[in-house]
Amino acid sequence: MELLGRGAETAVLDRLLERAADGAGSGLLLWGEPGIGKTALLEHAVGAAPCATVLRCRGTRMEAGLAFAALHELLWPVTDRLGTLPAPQAAALHGALGLSGETANRFLIGAAVLSLVSDLAAERPVLVVVDDVQWIDEASAHALGFLARRVANDPVLVLLSGHEDPASGPWDGLAALRIGGLADDDARSLVAAAVPGADDALIDDTVRTAGGNPLALHELPTLDRAAADDTSPRPPGAGVPIGPRLRRAFRDRVAAMPEPARALLLLAAAEDRGDRLVVDRAGTGRGVDASAWEDALRSGLIRTSGSRVEFRHPLIPAAIYEGATFPDRQAAHRALAAAQPTDAIEERAWHMAAAADAPDEEIAALLELAAGKSLRCGAGPAGVRALRRAAELSQVPAEAARRLAAAARAAWDAGQAEAARQLLDDAERLESGTDVARASSGLRGILEFTTGIPERAHQYLTRDMSVAPRTRDVVQLGSVAVRAAWSAGRTDLQQETLQRLLAVEADDDPALTEQLPALRALWSCYDQTGEFSPITPDRAHETTGRLVSAAWELLPPAPLVQIWGVEGPLRDALRVQAAALRERHELAALAVVLSQGAVLDLAAGQWGAAESAAIDGLHLADEVGADHVATQCRGSLALLAAARGDERTVEEYATRVLEISVPQGVRAFTSSVHWIRGRVALFAGRPDEALEHLMPVAQPGHDAAHPTFVLLAAADTAEAAVHVGRLDLAESRLTTVQAWARHSGAPWAQAIVHRLSALIRGGQSAEASYRTALDLAEAAGNPFEQARTRMLYGEWLRRARRRSDARRQLAAAAAVFDRLGADPLRRRALREQDLADGPTLRRGPGSSAGLTAQELRVARLASDHLTNREIAAQLLISPRTVGHHLANVYPKLGITSRTELSRVDLAGDLRLRVDARGR
Incomplete structure (x- = not known):
């Protein structure tokens, strides 16, 4: 039809x-x-x-x-x-x-x-x-x-x-x-069909009142004409709310039915699941018999199919339920609670709760039991609702606070950060922070860590360590407290909390007893003073293997794992963590783990996986309201964009990160932005600008000062310093990494020491240093940094006129950059490879005929309005040499200035060859 x-x-x-x-x-x-x-x-x-x-x-x-x-x-x-x-x-x-x-x-x-x-x-x-x-x-x-x-x-x-x-x-x-309302003509036709013989006045009134709603057009004409006529004033153009009028229509229809049928309809409306057998059992003793069912079915308001009963439209049970008196609703819910099967804990609890009109500890306890069942089967929001209602029915404020705190924790685990915060606030208004902290397993500090000020989070977390109900909770809160201190750049708080954490005994938790030695080894990585023994790479697999099932709170932050050079095993542990959290639908924790895994995937050269994890983590973090987790994901995406040369994307993410990190004192994030911006400038051949961004990372008192990022940014800072002639600064960063390499034994640090030694000091030992750096970079498992070392080595070989060897190194570097999508460095490697091909031949007619490869390169950069210093930085030569090349270029091209150079066609055969290799 x-x-x-x-x-x-x-x-x-x-x-x-x-x-x-x-x-x-x-x-x-x-x-x-x-x-x-x-x-x-x-x-x-x-x-x-x-x-x-x-x-x-x-x-x-x-x-x-x-x-x-x-x-x-x-x-x-x-x-x-x-x-x-x-x-x-x-x-x-x-x-x-x-x-x-x-x-x-x-x-x-x-x-x-x-x-x-x-x-x-x-x-x-x-x-x-x-x-x-x-x-x-x-x-x-x-x-x-x-x-x-x-x-x-x-x-x-x-x-x-x-x-x-x-x-x-x-x-x-x-x-x-x-789906909108019907047009007036269609509405009139519908009323005429629904109510044969209706006069024009009734049709006009119904169409005017119903606002095009088909259900209203069907139901309103059944009212008494006087009841249907609404003469109350309405604002011009305002639609008529159909809800109250329809509810009245349904209630009037129910009111005209016999009492047993009315009781049956109220039971069905209150039961709401459509279980005819439960409704029938609940009606026993209330006159609900076969004739009541006949009357109800004859009304057209309900229909049955087997053991199911359903209303013709969802508005009907709402109208029946709302139209009943509260005592009648109470009686219906009590009857339905008694009619539930023995194992229907949740249904019985909710019906008893709906019937309650005063605090009732027995019902509150039953709701709490139902909440536990919901949480175990993954229905987090249902568990939260049950615990909140249990708190409302609690007779003692302390019990209400405990249940609200448990609801807050369940809401956090279900990814409802804002609801968790509100429930926690409500709990703390009823009881002291200590009692609530115990019931919520220290949630206040966790919330502050993910959305607020790290130093304040550290304060909450260390306070709640002393009241946490289980040793595992103590260790988890202490671990997050160390992370909070690290995020704030507070090494004093970091060391103090680390000492306290490492002193914890776990005799009451067999699983934690097995994990604690591994935790102690990993958490010692937080120390950068040399007080604790380092975890060497050969111990990393054994250590992290014990932590596959550990909670995310126990695992150290990814940048620290990087500087210790043990990211591979922990990356595997995080993957297992992510899979487990997905299974349990713990969205907030999953966002944290994805954000950490993205950092480690970047370091491993798995940029596709890193980007996917960062984007997924960002969406989840935004969804659950975990601001700092979202910020870390944006930082990873910015770091990836920096390597790809996407400066606009870097700035978009960097700006968002700083909006959070600077006001809240999250120095780890602020420092990472300075490092990322420095990388963008360095890869684009702007070493002066790179140093402007990188220097604050090591400047005491600056918002960006952070010891971990001093190490991570050391190689970039030293390379930029060499390009601008700041050998003293380059030597300083080399000394910093040398000290860390001796303490940690991290392969990446040892590789950087050899790379920087060759870059800064040169000489006869440079080649041996580059080769050692390549071997160590391969062991560290970071293909991007290995390719950077290979490119610097190739440039050194080219300047030593070992062109064949240079081409091999530069081609290998370009291939890695191409695979990763690191476009700025790929172009640089190809330029160097082209220069290693030797001088260009005279190519006949053409504006660039007769220029050497280096002269052509200098001329092109100069025609793009780069200064001598900027050209020197890109080509790894001195500004004086740039001037010498330009002095040769001008007479060969028959010009006298840079202004004229910008109008010369410098395409030539060489550019075609470079572009072909770059595509």
Whole structure:
């Protein structure tokens, strides 16, 4: 049957169904106000796809807190197909559907749903219909969103309907179609069809009042004419709110029914899950019998199918529930609580809570038990809601504070940072910070560490170490406290907390007892004073191997791992951490781990993985409100852009980082920005500018001063200093790295010592130093730095006129830069390689004929308006030599100045050759 006034909408649905039948799947969310006709459009789609397998479900308020409730309804007809899935996916989906005790793994469940639907679509097109997504439980919503975004290459159409614009949340990124009201002519036709014989006055009044809402157009005419006539003044052009009027219409209809039928409808509205058996049991003793069911079904407000009962429209149960008196609602919920199966802890707890009108410790305890069950199965938001309600029902303020603090921790683990902060504030208003700290496992310091001032975070964390309930919590809080002190550049606080952390005994925690020696070894890496024994690379694998299952809070920050040269094993541990956190859907912790892993992937030359981790971490951190984690991800993306020569992107990210780091005193972030900006300038051949950015990193008292980044930036600072003739500064950085290499034994530091020794001091030992640096860089596993060493070595060989050897080194360097996408250094290596080819031949007519390769290079840079000093920095020659070359260039080209040089065609054969190699 054609829907009145919905030609455009049905055409969209028909077109999507045709495309899906042809193998081009998609997802679409229909949204609009209640009663606007979304469900009717979904029914149209079902009727228009007679050859499709239809899977459908509907969200309900009562089941919104039950993990995977909607998925259970959707997939129940095809559970016999679960055995066709890969074993891990099948196990995960069995657990989600309550068919086994398998722990919930949301990522595997999403993949399993996609695999199952794709398998069904291999036989015939599949139509997935999900109504009222605003009440879909969070776990199901994530799985369905995962499905809807990944069916583009399958004959699958996913249609959803909801009340709100899907601008964010699980439906973010899906195509959406807003459903508006009917035009007046269509509305009149609909009223005339719904109420045969209606006079013009009733039709006009209904159309005016309903505002184009089809449900209102159906229901309003059934009211008494006087009740339907609304003469209250309205602002010009304002639409009439249909909610109150429709609710009145439904309530009036219910009020006219016999008492047992009214009781039945209220029970069904309060139960909200559509379980007819529970409603029937709850009605025992309230007169709910077969005749009550007949009356209710005859009203058209509800319908049944097997053991399911559902209302014709979601507004109906809302109107019935809101229209009932509070004592009647209490009685309904108490009856429903008593009617629940023995194992339905959550349902019984929520019905008892809905019936409570005063604090009740028994109900609060039952809700807390239900919250624990929700949290264990991955339904974090449901657990948070249960704990918050348990706090409201607590009779003692201390118990309310404890439950609020536990809710705050659950909200943080579920990635709801703002909610966690609010719940923690509420808890601290009821009880002392010490008691709340114990109940929330020191959450205040964790929140401050991820969003606030590191020194304040350190204060909270060290305070809460003394009240943490378990040794593991003490170690985790102490570890984060050391990180906070490191972030702030406070080596005094860092050392003080490290001493306290290393003194912890773990006799009450067997797992931590095994991990603690490894933790002590790794946490000693925080010391840069030489007081603790270093962790050598050969011990790194053994040490980190014990920490694969350790919480992210226990692992040291990535830049420190870098300077100790043990990033490889820890990178593996972080990958395991990330996989585990994805399984548990702990978004905040996952964002932290991804941000750390991005730093280590960059150092390993795995730039694609680094970029992916940083982007994913950034999105997660923004979603959960972890500002500092997002900032670190932006720093990694800026470092990557610097190596690629993307200066605009560097500045965009750098500006965002400094907006957070400078006001909050996060010196590690500020220092990293100075290092990154220095690299951009250095790679672009602007060593003077590079030094302006790099010098503050080692300047005591500066916002950017930080000992870790002094080491990380040492090689860049020394190279820039050599280019501008600051050999004293270069020697100073060499001395710094030498001392660290002796203390740590880190291969990267030893490689830099040899590279800088060759670059700064030259002489007969330079070649041996470069070769040793290359061997050590390979051992360090950083292909980018190894390529930089190879390029400097090739440049040295070219100046020593060993052109063949130079070309080999420069070609190898250029190949690595090309693979990584380090365009500025790739171009530099190719320029040097071209210069190693020797003087150009005279090429006949042409403006650049007769110039040597070096003269041509100097001329091109000068024509781009670079100064002699800037040209010298790019070509690794002195400004005086640049002047000498220009003095030769001018007479050869028949010009007398730089102004004329900019008008000369300097393309020539050489440029063509360089470009060809660079592409």
